Amino acid sequence: MKLTILGYHSATPRENANPTSQVLEIKNHFFLIDCGEGTQVQLRKHKVSFSKIKHIFISHLHGDHVFGLIGLVSTFRLLGRTSDLYIHGPKGIQELIEVQLKLSQSRIDYNLIFNELEGNQSQVVFEDQKVVVTSIPLKHRIYTNGYLFSEKPSERRLNAPASHDAHIDKAYFSKLKQGYDVTNNLGQLIKNEEVTLDPPRAKSYAYCSDTAFSTSIVPLINKSNVLYHEATFLNEDEDLARKTLHSTAAQAAEIAKLAHVQQLILGHFSSRYDDEDRFLKEAGAIFKPTFLAENGKVFEW
């Protein structure tokens, strides 16, 4: 999996401070996650092919996560897009886009398919043979979901020399990969684990922005490879975090620790702090494998 940070600041876009947006590459998908103002320019800057984006996941309808969406939808039209575009997000996102298309008298020549989320339970948002995306209900001032992007476990790998030695006919190989025991050419039952290897571990990415500190998400994101968790404030401003339903760096680290993830990425920093390394220091003291989001930074795992 490969994550590219297109923007990671809270609130207002500024020179060199783009609001939240990320691209996640997973099993040949290019998922766009959130879409603050200026995201389309960031996509160009970091050379992400527009045509590869088929699914957009929006966490909530605050401007710093969604004001760039109508521009991107319109640019797709101007570029002559014909393939379907799926927009997953909170109820209301369809109205948000359609009103703007109506008022600009823009006819979209591709299918724009909205998947509006409601309710406060985690749900499957997207699924295909290799990937499943589930929502992570978050606690914010407005209806908000994070997203868990997971590879599905792949098939077991054949241990070729062992299966040869065990006199198994090729016709049974696909059954072996699916985990079944099989009968060999000599009529003997061969245990699956004798001739196959474990598949590579399925990977996952948990995206959680924006949210107050909430341990209720821990079971949902448990043992994720990578967790992006917002850290709008430092602990010295915990009262502000509580008031605005945001998190501090220490709180994000606490969640990472409780959920036994492998890596934590912090973002959504408030512009009140000049030195972003303070976020790293505060979170790193609680959860060592912490990293800061940066414009254009790529994480691979």
Next chain:
Amino acid sequence: MKLTILGYHSATPRENANPTSQVLEIKNHFFLIDCGEGTQVQLRKHKVSFSKIKHIFISHLHGDHVFGLIGLVSTFRLLGRTSDLYIHGPKGIQELIEVQLKLSQSRIDYNLIFNELEGNQSQVVFEDQKVVVTSIPLKHRIYTNGYLFSEKPSERRLNAPASHDAHIDKAYFSKLKQGYDVTNNLGQLIKNEEVTLDPPRAKSYAYCSDTAFSTSIVPLINKSNVLYHEATFLNEDEDLARKTLHSTAAQAAEIAKLAHVQQLILGHFSSRYDDEDRFLKEAGAIFKPTFLAENGKVFEW
């Protein structure tokens, strides 16, 4: 008058190609004209004080002229604005902004006052003691107005030595400035022009984007100091201009010549042309005092 170009490209925002937006300083007003995506970042980059902007004039509801407006309106809120904001633009602009505020559950703490334009006659859009703004009905695929920003003629200037020699009491000076003849201390009638000087010529700026070639605007912008006229295409693509209701550089120059303006600024160039100097060459052959818009470029007159 001072005009700062914040963006001047057509269609999609790209790296170093911002969609249309300008700031006009006129008699202590800072008028924002059009507001494509990313305008708030351009304002910061070119150090235009956000709090000075009290009036925004939108030509039409195509994205490259208006998708940055909701972000700016939201940023004003986050910055704690309390002063009124007037948005002048086509009917529908109120719905465009209010739907987005509703869906993001954003309460605006300042007065947001919409002045929606309808109809195809030129009308007064804004007026105070020193400035008048009138609409310039344009011919585009969607309802569109340009704007003529004009200083009002100021008072006549007193010729101090002449009025002293003419024995005029100070009490009559304001009448003199208003152009009246007055009676002096000796009971003689003094002709106004003997003791006053002409006021400085009132200045104006005509903004015309987007539009097909249309001579019907000529009387409205006649003798403007500066005309901004869109030039999306070169004459070699006149068929495209006709089809999309845009103009060529030559057509823009033709309008400038017919209207006897002093200077022409071209913008809204299509990204199909690598060399923008071709616009200058094409228009300059018809109307010599032609200039190209550039990011951050300032015109003063």
